[in-house]
Structures are given as C-alpha cells and as structure tokens.
Amino acid sequence: MRLLVLRNYLVYRDAWKLFLTGFLEPVLYLLSIGIGVGQLIDTFEFNGRQVPYAEFVAPAMLAASAFNGALLDSTFNVFFKLKFIKLYDQLLATPLTTGDIARSEILWGQLRGGSYSLAFLLVMLAMGLIDSWWAVLAFPAALLIGFAFSAVCMALTTYMTSWQDFDKVTLVQVPLFLFSATFFPVTAFDGWLRWVVECTPLYRGVVLCRELTTGALSWDSAISVVYLLVMGLVGLLVVRRRLDALLLT
Template structure:
C-alpha cells in the first residue's frame, strides 16, 4: 500500500512526460473499447469485401495494368489500394466522429485538462489511438493479401509502417478540421472529401486514365500518395516517388497535430 501511495504522490508531483501521457490515453481508449471490440473491427470488413468483389471478380475480366514499368494482375493492383483505404478508414472514425463527441458532448477533454495533462498530450494521445486502429486494420489486410498471393516483394514488410504514415496524415488533418465542426451535419463534408479520394486516387485504375490537369489534382491528395506507396512496396517497383510520399504524409500529419493543439488551446483554455 505504501508503494502505491508513494507512486501516486510522485505522479501528482510532476506532470507526466509525453510518452507517459500517450500511454495513459491509449490505455483509457482500450478500456473504453474492450467490451465493444466488434465495433472496433467492423471497419476492417469494407475494404476486404471490395477486394473480393472488385479485385477478384472484375480481375477475372481484366488482364492487368502497367505500374512503374511492370505489368501486374488486376487483383495485385487493387489490393494495395484497398490496404491504403483500410488505413484511412481505421483512422477516420476516431479522428472525426469520436473526437468530436469527446470534445463537444462528452466534455472528456475538459476533464483531462483538470489533471496535469496538456492539450498537446490530448492531441498526441488521440492521434496515437487512431494510428493504432488504422495499423491493426492494415496489418490484418496485409495477412489476407499474403494468403491470396497478392504480394510479390519482401518490401511488403514495410507496408504496415507505410499505413501508419497514411493514418498520421489523415488523423492529423481530420482532427484539426473536426475542431471547426459545429454539429453532426458538418461531417457530410468529410464524406464529400473522402469518397472521391477513395474512388479516384488510382485505387481501381491507373492515374494515366485521367486528363493531365486532373492528374495533378489527384496526385496532391494524401490517399493517392498512400496508395502509390503501398503499391510500390507490395510489388517491389520502388521509385523516388516513394520518398516523396513519405515526406508528404509525415508533413501533413505533423501540420495537423500542430493545428489541433492550437485549436484545443483556443477552445478549452480561453
């Protein structure tokens, strides 16, 4: 008992470090989800069903596409796109709807700020949880790809870290945008943005199918950078574009995280 009391006294005497705060918030979210794991896992199914219906079904009618100078079967072309979409979906739920509920209705962040936690701790912890969810979805999807023989390179071991970068970009930006949301109806804008990205980010067909002006628009979207990065890793057709994608996704995530902290300061501390 004395040991526990001593540990509690030390914790109260100093603010937790960034790593400690992140672990505390991850554990809190784990406790909240542990009895609703089926809700946590449900978002994994949509990309898998797309893979079977489009990648395998339509793939029987299409010979394949050329990617970075190599011709690959259609299912092998689509699968990395679905994996990137799985990372996006896993991150979106927690960085938008759940984040908004905690901020506006549950007032959970107000309660956290009554402790030594800071707004940066909250932003970092919530982003880490959304990354964890997206990473689990992507890892499960990669196992399915390997079982279906849709992976042709050992570079695929880096697909899960690449999926975490996709989650970092979407999680940071979406959390930042969510701080400006006024009601649940505003989330229609999220769907309005993510659905076209899902359909047109070279997920189902090469970007060369677009006219030149539209191609440039697609290439600056985060999902396109994620799709291309995952496709390069699973096929082994790496290029300098891989490094561009990594830098782009990291930059978007860090910018979003900085905006979230500033917005939480304004909303909760003033």
C-alpha cells in the same frame, strides 16, 4: 498520455464488432472488385511492370484501411468527446496538456488504423497478393498514412459545430476513396485532373503501398513519405493550437 490511450482501449474493448466493420469493408472491396472484376481484366502496367489486377487493387485497399481507421476515430469520436461529454475539459484539470491530448488521440487512431492494416496485410499474404520483400515496409507505410490522416482529420474536427458537419466528411471521404488510383491507374486522368489527383493525400498513400508490395519502386515513394510526414506534423501543430484556443481561453 498513456492513460488516455488506455481509456480508449477500455471503452472499445467490448465493441470489437466496430473494428470488424472497418476491416471487412476493404476486404469485401478486394474480393468483389479486385478478384471479381479481375477475372475480366488481365494485367495493368505499373512502373514498367505488368501487374495482375488483384495485386494492383490490394495495396490500394491497404492504404484505404489505414485511412478509414484513422478518419473514424479522429472525427466522430473526437467531436463527441470535445463537444458533448466535455472529456478534454475534464482531462485538463489533471497535469495533462492539450499536447498530450492531441498526441494520445492521434496515437489511438494509429492503433486502430494499424490493426486494420496489419490484418489486411495478412489477408494479402494468404491470397498471394504480395510480390516483393519490400512489402515488409508496407505496414510502417500504413502507419504513416494513419498518422497523417489522424492528425489532419482531428484538426478539421475542431472546427465542426454540429453533427450535420459530418456530411462534409463523407463528401470528401468517398471521392478520395474512389479517385485516388484505387481501382485504375492515374494515367486514366488527363491534364490538370491528373495533377489534382496526384496531389491528394490518399493517392500518395496508395502509390507508396502499391510500390512496396509490387517491388516497382520509384521516386514517388520518397515523395509520398515526405508528403505524408509533413501533412501529419502540420495537422498535429494545428490540433494543439486549436485545443489551446477552445479549451484554455
């Protein structure tokens, strides 16, 4: 398993610009919307506390950075290895198992998403957008978000048959990013629509990061941890079974 992670590192070692793009996107959103639009908005009420708009948006971008890093590696790269270069078929000629392959790819997605999240946390700290010591748990929270999305996205990728299927990835990625209470409170939604938003995985990640960085903790954080952990474990189980079906039969 360690060797497959090392292989990914060696492949990407000279492609550091790809990592920069994944990190810069949420930073640019923070600067343009969190800071720019924040000049027009005073504060938001969050869990009974008044929070400056930039501090409201920043943890959402932290969750989004973990989400983006995990999604990129667990979809495009996994599909290429699985369907085109047949890397996993070659690996199974060694003592590695499908479980090793699944865990290795998810771990690599974690490392990529975690690097984005750590760098973004440092940006938040430098900009004075962290208001609580609970923020020390924001990085583990981002890793949990990365784990959940890496596992589920890799599982879904095993069902894809062509590059056109990646249009569906964008169709899911963009609404999740825009409507997971990233730029405005979930109270902006009414009735069943709010319930739908609260059930989405990125919303659970946004709430977790937001409560930790602002210190406005509630039971939503505990619910989010359980939700994301179960999501990741179910995704890992599906990946293992799908790889067995695709590569061992």
